Amino acid sequence: MYVAVKGGERAIENAHRLLAHERRGDRDVPEVTLAQISEQLALGVDRVMTEGSLYDRELAALAIKQARGDMIEAIFLARAFRATLPRFGATEPVNTGEMQVRRRISSTFKDVPGGQILGPTFDYTHRLLDPQLAEGFVPDQPATAEASQAATPRVTDILGRDGLIESSPQADGDAPVGDLTREPLSFPADRDLRLQNLARGDEGFLLALGYSTQRGYGRNHPFAGEIRFGEVEVEFFAEDAGFAVPLGAIELTECQMVNQFKGSTTEAPCFTRGYGLAFGQSERKTMSMALVDRALRAGELGEEAVAPAQDEEFVMSHSDNVQSTGFVEHLKLPHYVDFQSELGLLRKLRQEFAEANEAVAMQEAAE
Amino acid sequence: MSSTTSSTTSSTGPDSKQAQRKAAMAVLAHSAAADIAGLLAAIAVPAHENLREPENGLVMVRGRIGGDGAPFNLGEATVSRAAVRLATGEVGFGYTLGRDAQKARMIALCDAMVQSAALSGEVEAKVIAPLRVAVNAERARKAAETAATRVDFYTMVRGEG
Numbered sequence: 186m187y188v189a190v191k192g193g194e195r196a197i198e199n200a201h202r203l204l205a206h207e208r209r210g211d212r213d214v215p216e217v218t219l220a221q222i223s224e225q226l227a228l229g230v231d232r233v234m235t236e237g238s239l240y241d242r243e244l245a246a247l248a249i250k251q252a253r254g255d256m257i258e259a260i261f262l263a264r265a266f267r268a269t270l271p272r273f274g275a276t277e278p279v280n281t282g283e284m285q286v287r288r289r290i291s292s293t294f295k296d297v298p299g300g301q302i303l304g305p306t307f308d309y310t311h312r313l314l315d316p317q318l319a320e321g322f323v324p325d326q327p328a329t330a331e332a333s334q335a336a337t338p339r340v341t342d343i344l345g346r347d348g349l350i351e352s353s354p355q356a357d358g359d360a361p362v363g364d365l366t367r368e369p370l371s372f373p374a375d376r377d378l379r380l381q382n383l384a385r386g387d388e389g390f391l392l393a394l395g396y397s398t399q400r401g402y403g404r405n406h407p408f409a410g411e412i413r414f415g416e417v418e419v420e421f422f423a424e425d426a427g428f429a430v431p432l433g434a435i436e437l438t439e440c441q442m443v444n445q446f447k448g449s450t451t452e453a454p455c456f457t458r459g460y461g462l463a464f465g466q467s468e469r470k471t472m473s474m475a476l477v478d479r480a481l482r483a484g485e486l487g488e489e490a491v492a493p494a495q496d497e498e499f500v501m502s503h504s505d506n507v508q509s510t511g512f513v514e515h516l517k518l519p520h521y522v523d524f525q526s527e528l529g530l531l532r533k534l535r536q537e538f539a540e541a542n543e544a545v546a547m548q549e550a551a552e
Numbered sequence: 553m554s555s556t557t558s559s560t561t562s563s564t565g566p567d568s569k570q571a572q573r574k575a576a577m578a579v580l581a582h583s584a585a586a587d588i589a590g591l592l593a594a595i596a597v598p599a600h601e602n603l604r605e606p607e608n609g610l611v612m613v614r615g616r617i618g619g620d621g622a623p624f625n626l627g628e629a630t631v632s633r634a635a636v637r638l639a640t641g642e643v644g645f646g647y648t649l650g651r652d653a654q655k656a657r658m659i660a661l662c663d664a665m666v667q668s669a670a671l672s673g674e675v676e677a678k679v680i681a682p683l684r685v686a687v688n689a690e691r692a693r694k695a696a697e698t699a700a701t702r703v704d705f706y707t708m709v710r711g712e713g
Contacts, residue, residue, distance in 0.1 A: 215659075223651065233697070234627075235627065237632035238627035238628055238629070239610075239627065239628050239629070239630070240613060240627060240628065240629035240649070241629065241630040241650065241651065243650075243651075244630065244651075255617070267610060270608055270610045270630070271609045271610070272609060272610045272611070272612065272628070273609045273610065273611055273631060273633065274611060274612070275611065275612040275613075275614050275625070276611050276612065276613050276614050276629075277614070278614040278615060278616045278623040279613065279614065279626075280613055280616075281615070281616075281619045282619060282620065285691065285694070286698065287698050288698075288701075295705060296705065300702045300703065300704075301702065301703040301705075302698055302699075302701055302702045302703075303701040303702075303703065304698055304701050305701075324645055327697040327700065328697070328701075329693075329696035329697055329699070329700050330696060330700040330701060330702070331696070331697040332692070332695035332696050332699040333702070334667040335697060339619050339620070341619065341620075342619075342620070351619050352618075352621075353616070353618030353619065353620050353621025354617055354618075354621045354622050355621055355622055356622040356623060357622065362614065362622075362624060362625055363624070363625070365625075365626050366625075373640055375622035376617055376622075376624070377617065377623070377625070378624075378695050380615075380617060380624045380626075381624055381625045381626070384615075384626050385627060396651070418578070419611075419613060419629070419646060419649065421608065421611050421631070421647060423645060424635075425604070425635060426647075428570055428574070429574075430574065430577055430645065430647045431574060431577050431578035431581050431647075432581055432611070432629075432631060432647055432648060432649045433581035433582055433648055433650075434582065434649075434650040435613065435629060435649065437615075439619060441618070441619065441652055446660075457684070458618060460617055460618050460619070462615045463626075464626075464627060510676075513691050527685055550681060
């Protein structure tokens with residue numbers, strides 16, 4: 186037993202040493218810096234911050250470097266880091282209506298107040314690989330234009346003024362804000378918990394579920410009412426200072442999905458909505474999140490819940506890629522004892538099978 | 553925060569002092585630590601002590617359902633904080649996103665100076681004001697770049713008319 190443990194330790198140590206060597210790659214190639222990852226692989230950093238549930242560009246870049254570009258491994262590292270720091274408290278809720286907008290589009294109103302602002306986007310690119318980018322490409326300085334002083338109100342606020350869309354649910358007095366990092370999940374879950382779960386949920390999982398609703402598995406007839414990306418100020422009520430102190434700004438993406446309307450004999454029909462919010466420029470993520478958020482409201486809106494995207498226990502229990510990868514990948518760890526007992530049982534069953542067949546054969550021979 | 557009984561005008565009342573402190577803190581939080589340090593080096597920093605040693609931690613960032621509804625927990629952010637006390641008694645607090653604890657300490661020092669009648673003029677003029685110019689310039693640059701990507705549907709209409 187002892188010998189086996191020692192052998193395993195040396196093998197593990199050497200495997201990690203080999204990993205560090207492979208991570209570095211060809212040593213004649215310059216080492217990638219955290220600033221390079223943060224600046225030039227910015228959307229990867231945004232994803233690690235969002236799903237790692239930790240806003241810190243430098244740490245997310247370090248996680249990507251350490252994980253050799255494996256995003257789920259990097260997200261795992263970011264999540265684990267959070268446990269090393271104390272939590273001072275919660276910020277004041279951010280006001281996305283006062284975002285310094287870098288991009289803001291609506292697919293529902295061409296002439297939306299504040300305008301359609303494309304910002305830095307892959308939309309309308311031809312998706313052809315660009316050989317120029319292979320090396321030494323120096324892009325032009327961005328064009329500039331006189332900035333408008335006009336406000337950019339949320340599209341849902343504009344629809345809300347005429348009562349054409351349901352209003353957002355307001356805070357329930359003294360009810361604390363649900364926090365799944367502090368209490369284990371239980372069902373049914375309120376919308377605050379669902380949104381927290383979706384915000385840190387795997388982009389690919391939510392994308393597939395969102396897509397499934399579009400293909401008919403829990404259809405909810407969505408329009409991208411608005412997608413906005415930009416900087417939002419963050420304030421924190423500091424007990425020692427006695428007022429809400431500014432912490433600086435973070436980049437956020439918000440998606441307001443406008444969905445099929447509902448009404449009843451007592452309520453005039455109006456559009457319903459789904460909501461997505463994520464760190465950084467995370468458009469696909471927030472759109473998927475908003476589709477799934479709306480799908481999960483099936484029960485509340487009196488819709489028949491028949492599709493996976495409408496099943497909150499299914500969605501919330503499988504959205505977290507750190508949890509998922511933990512359970513899938515644990516299959517790699519030694520299961521020797523489990524396996525030996527299964528093997529013992531299987532051998533016993535096979536022996537019984539063989540003996541039974543032998544008995545039958547002998548009986549047949551005797552007859 | 554008790555209301556003052558003296559006939560102070562709104563420009564010198566406690567609310568306006570707090571607004572001035574918040575405005576200074578916002579500029580400082582948006583500035584790079586090296587820029588704050590460079591400007592602080594150019595003024596006579598008063599004697600002070602750390603009331604709270606600079607430290608790193610997390611805050612849970614909250615959003616609102618639908619953008620304007622009930623709050624929910626979005627995810628955490630790294631944050632640094634510190635508190636300093638000047639020899640003359642003013643206590644300043646420093647909070648900033650990120651893990652640069654020394655930046656939080658410099659913000660706390662500036663906040664203490666902003667509260668000092670003797671020092672607020674100098675720290676405002678020689679530290680906060682130049683940083684504010686830089687922060688605003690950066691904001692204006694981004695706004696101008698963004699504005700160039702605004703879709704102008706009206707141009708097409710005029711072209712046809």
